[in-house]
Amino acid sequence: MNIFILLRFFIGDLPPGHIVEFGSYRGGSALFMAKVCKELFPQTKVFAFDTFEGMPETDAARDAHRKGDFSDANMDEIQRLADKHGLADNLTLVKGLFEDSWPSMQPEIGAIRLNHVDCDIYSAVKYSYDCTRSTMVPGGYWVFDDALYGSCIGAMEAVEELLIQRDGRFAEQAYPHLVYRNLDPKVSVL
Numbered sequence: 001m002n003i004f005i006l007l008r009f010f011i012g013d014l015p016p017g018h019i020v021e022f023g024s025y026r027g028g029s030a031l032f033m034a035k036v037c038k039e040l041f042p043q044t045k046v047f048a049f050d051t052f053e054g055m056p057e058t059d060a061a062r063d064a065h066r067k068g069d070f071s072d073a074n075m076d077e078i079q080r081l082a083d084k085h086g087l088a089d090n091l092t093l094v095k096g097l098f099e100d101s102w103p104s105m106q107p108e109i110g111a112i113r114l115n116h117v118d119c120d121i122y123s124a125v126k127y128s129y130d131c132t133r134s135t136m137v138p139g140g141y142w143v144f145d146d147a148l149y150g151s152c153i154g155a156m157e158a159v160e161e162l163l164i165q166r167d168g169r170f171a172e173q174a175y176p177h178l179v180y181r182n183l184d185p186k187v188s189v190l
Contacts, residue, residue: 002173003029006114006141007036015137016043017111022098022128023118023145024048025070027078033116034082034091042090047109049094049101049128050075055121056097062154063121098127112136118145122154129162136182144178 019037024030030048037044054071075093082091094101115132119125129142136142146152147159163169163180173179 002177002179003033003114003116003143004036006143006179007033007040010141011044011113012041014113014139015111017113017135017137017140018044018109019046019114019116020109020112020128020132021046021048021116021118022050023120023124024050024052024078024093025073025118027081027093029116029118029145030091030093031078031081031085031087033114034087035085038087038090044113045090045092045109047092047094047105048078049096049098049105051097052078052093052095056124058121059123059154062157064151064153065120069120098124098131102127102131106131106135110135112140114141114143116143116145120146120149120152120155122158125155125158126162129158133167133182138182140182142180142182144180147178148175 019033021030030046034046052073052075055065055067055069057067058065075095082088094105112132112135117125117128119128144159147155169180171178171180
């Protein structure tokens, strides 16, 4: 629900840019965001990053998930749904490990209005946040989908370590997703 609220009421006030999603699994959120953007902001495209083959290597000291979890993802099925619903022109599925696929896609994507971080493990959350910090528009949003789940302890650790401790950010929303904005952490919006 809060992704819809951000798209419907707030994204339009931001500078131009696109939406990225790190961790797409079966594509539900990416398809939803692409549909809303097609209706409200047709110039805003959604780029969905995933291995589409399951979880990569994980860190047993930080993560409850293991390599191969979520291996029932099917990129072809997601693409068929996008085609069926007329979303192929504003949804791009990007297959591979984030650190392999992001560098070549970033120039095409450019500025980002919203980063939906739907990752369950520390390394993926860390990478997907850090790689978008320099291209996030002023006032843009990071939405962390899984950091509050008990099975995603590494995801929460990354949010606390990077956004809160290192970058001094404060959550604007805490449920059902953690939502942070690209604001100067020294400036109060109150």
